[in-house]
Each structure stands twice: as structure tokens, then as C-alpha cells.
Amino acid sequence: GQLQALEDYYRDVETVQGVFNQFTLDDRGQVIEESSGDFAIHRPDRFHWSYAGPFSQEIIADGERLWVYDVELDQVTVRDQRAVLGSAPAQLLSGDYADLEELFELAETEDYVRLTPRDGGEAFDEARLGMRDGHPSALEIDDALGQVTRVELDEVRLNDAVDEERFRFEPPEGVDVYEADPDEGIR
């Protein structure tokens, strides 16, 4: 089933690469945000999530720190990786099963694994992770505003060699770099 497929994924898969499409639906089901790009993950703590449009953003976890580079804004925010809550898809896909069970109650349907935050500290109500061909293929995140963010993964390659350079980041010349304290979000 889906839960077993997820456990196997965490056991067997070390690197994941592919492309993604992400869109957010508002509570009326209208698409209010759409973006796409490519990603590479080297479990358990390195990934590179690259948004191509409409705004280009690079999110890089190098194993110690999480870099967020907003290209159009000439700004990089960097924070300690360990302190970042595990709700983002990249963290979900790269962490390990024990982390997941610690953060979320896991339940299973025919089509997905349902993740319900245990301590409510997460910024969302529920997430659903659909497994296919031995890897996560779609992730949906519901928040209490009735919005759903869906991330679809395609052209996924498992355990292929990954250029480790993708998980290193050097802020380009002339870009402002800010240390963000780890747990601040909007509030």
C-alpha cells in the first residue's frame, strides 16, 4: 500500500531528481499561484529546489544551512537547517521515516498517505503524499484558509548520480545576504 511504498522509499532511495509543477488553489478552487522548476535531493539533508517562474527562486539545503535566493529581489536569506520545520515538500521528501512519524500522524488510503501534524505547530492542517513507481509523485498541502498547494513531480529519476555542486551555494556578487533567525515565519 501507500504507507509501505513510503517506508520502502525512505529505505531504498538515496537521490531523487526531476521536475515539478506547483499550483495553489484558493478556497473557491481558483488557481491563485502557479510555478514550476526542477529539483534534486540527496537524502537525508541535502536538496536543491529551483523555481523557474514566474519568479525565480533557489532553495538549497547544503546539509547545515538552508539558503533561499530570490533572484528578482537580489536577496538571499540563510538559516540553520536543523531549525526549519519539516513541512516543506523538500524536507518531507528528503528527511527520514522516523522524522516523519515524529512530526505527523500517518494514515493511508488507496491513493495517498495522509499526514496530520501532531503538535499543531505546523503551518498547515493536513498534507497528502501520493506514492507511485517507488517515489512520491504528488504532494498536497491544505491550510486553514481553505487553500490547497499541490506539487506534482515528473521525470523522476531515483538513485542516479547527482552533481554534489548542486547542493552548495555561494551568494552571487552584489546580492544582500541576511541571516534569518530559524523559526520566524510571518509572525
Place this chain on the structure above:
Amino acid sequence: CALLVPEDEREAQYEAFLEERAELRDWSVAGRAALRAEGEAVSLSLRWEQRGEVYTINLSGPFGAGAVRIEGQPGRVTLRDGAGQSATAQSPEELLAAQTGHQLPVTALRDWIVGRPADGLEVDELSLDRVGRPDRLEQAGWRVDFQGWTDVDGVDLPSRVDLTRGSTQMRVALSGWSRSDD
């Protein structure tokens, strides 16, 4: 470079520029905002819908996490967050200060974001670019720099606006403008 265009001609272009925006009442835009205040740095996705005096602003962190929605009309603004809490205040400034601790000129931003000085505020400084669009303006202690423009069905609207006041800075990149004149 501003010397190439005679002063009065740029003024005339600026008047035309303001007229072009006079009936701009209904619009929506997507954005990315980078806010830096007192050493804190936040990077957000932003979606702003303005229908006359009524507006909805969606803010969210990466992957839609921590989504916050601000719905406002003159005299009443409500903020709802991703955990189901909501709060109401008279003005967006009061609400954001109470909920996030950040001082943000949301009401003025409504005009700045479409490229014009904020209504009802003194204009302490205004410089125009070669074609009569604002290049930089200063109001209520905020310095507003228009870093780029994009043509939206014949009307130039900003593609990036930087706001600075003291140690607070907010950069907003804008894309996907849509507007309807009434």
C-alpha cells in the same frame, strides 16, 4: 540623463501618467516580497486583489506554508492565518503591527504598487525618469524606488518596487498584472 528631456515636457508626461492611472480601480497582481526589519529577514509570496476600495492580500511563505489572508475595506480589515485564527482592526497598519510586529505602510502601498504617490500623504520628494514616470518618491518617511516597469495592455505598471524607512526595507517583485478600467 534627465536633462535630455526638457523639464516641462517631463512634467506633462507625468500628468498624463497620473491620468492614465486615475481610473485604475480594479486590478490584481502576484508578487514576491523580501522584508528586512530589525535583523529579521522574511521572503514571502504575495497576491493582491483590489476591487475599488475592497482588497484581499494573500501572503505565504515557501510552499504555501504559513499562509495569511488580509481582507480590507475602508475602516475594517480582517487578517486570517493558516491555523484558523483571525483578527480585525480599523486599518491594515494597526492589524499587521499587532499580528506580526512589523510596521508596513499597506494603505500607501496600494498606490505605490501601481506606480503613483499615495493618496492623502505629503509628497516630500519626487523624481521622474526620462519618460515622466516616478523614479523615486518619498512619503511618510518611506523612500520608494521604482526599479522596473512592465507594459500591461498599454499602461506601464511597476515590476519591482523597493521601500525603505530607517532599518526596515521591503523589496517587491511583481508579475502577472491584470487590470480592468471601469
